[in-house]
Structure formats: structure tokens, C-alpha cells
Amino acid sequence: xxxxxxxxxxxxxxxxxxxxxxxxxxxxxxxxxxxxxxxxxxxxxxxxxxxxxxxxxxxxxxxxxxxxxxxxxxxxxxxxxxxxxxxxxxxxxxxxxxxxxxxxxxxxxxxxxxxx
Numbered sequence: 001x002x003x004x005x006x007x008x009x010x011x012x013x014x015x016x017x018x019x020x021x022x023x024x025x026x027x028x029x030x031x032x033x034x035x036x037x038x039x040x041x042x043x044x045x046x047x048x049x050x051x052x053x054x055x056x057x058x059x060x061x062x063x064x065x066x067x068x069x070x071x072x073x074x075x076x077x078x079x080x081x082x083x084x085x086x087x088x089x090x091x092x093x094x095x096x097x098x099x100x101x102x103x104x105x106x107x108x109x110x111x112x113x114x115x116x
Contacts, residue, residue: 012057
């Protein structure tokens with residue numbers, strides 16, 4: 001059964017807050033900055049090239065969207081996994097962000113997973 005709007009808002013807020021905590025834990029080690037504007041997270045990189053990733057809920061679609069590396073990634077709530085999952089690959093939200101950040105930074109793909 002799909003989430004109601006209020007359920008989605010609460011679930012997305014919890015997922016984005018968890019992701020924010022994981023990102024902060026690794027930020028000094030990997031040298032990026034995080035800005036939180038309401039329910040949107042922005043990750044700012046200066047090295048090796050300037051870039052910004054944007055992670056935000058899309059209430060109408062009941063998805064969390066990530067804009068990163070010139071691509072859009074959409075995540076649906078999967079009750080059976082208690083997580084937001086990429087709509088095509090099945091990758092979990094934190095895992096996907098970790099992989100995308102590793103691509104940006106030229107680091108190991110699990111750079112955030114050790115902190116989650």
C-alpha cells in the first residue's frame with residue numbers, strides 16, 4: 001500500500017535526517033560541506049572538481065530525488081526493506097549516495113557505509 005502524504009513526509013524526513021548524520025560523520029575526512037534547507041540536503045564539493053549534489057523529497061511522486069553527476073536518481077519507499085530504494089536498480093538510499101560521492105571524490109564506494 002502506498003504511503004499517504006503525511007506518512008511519506010515523516011518517512012522521508014527520517015531518511016534524510018539519517019543521511020545527514022552519516023554525511024556529517026564523514027565530511028571532515030572527505031572534505032565536503034553539507035547545507036540543509038528544510039527537507040533538502042545539498043552536498044558541496046570543491047575537489048577534485050566543484051560540484052553540488054541535491055537530495056530532496058518529491059511529495060507529489062512520493063519519492064526522494066537525488067541530482068548528482070548530471071543525473072537524476074529516484075527512490076521509492078520499500079516497506080519490506082524499511083528503506084528508500086532506487087526505482088530501477090534496487091540500491092538503498094545511503095548506499096547510492098555513498099557510491100555517487102565516491103565517484104565524485106575518486107574514493108572507495110563504501111565511504112559512507114562505515115558510518116551508517
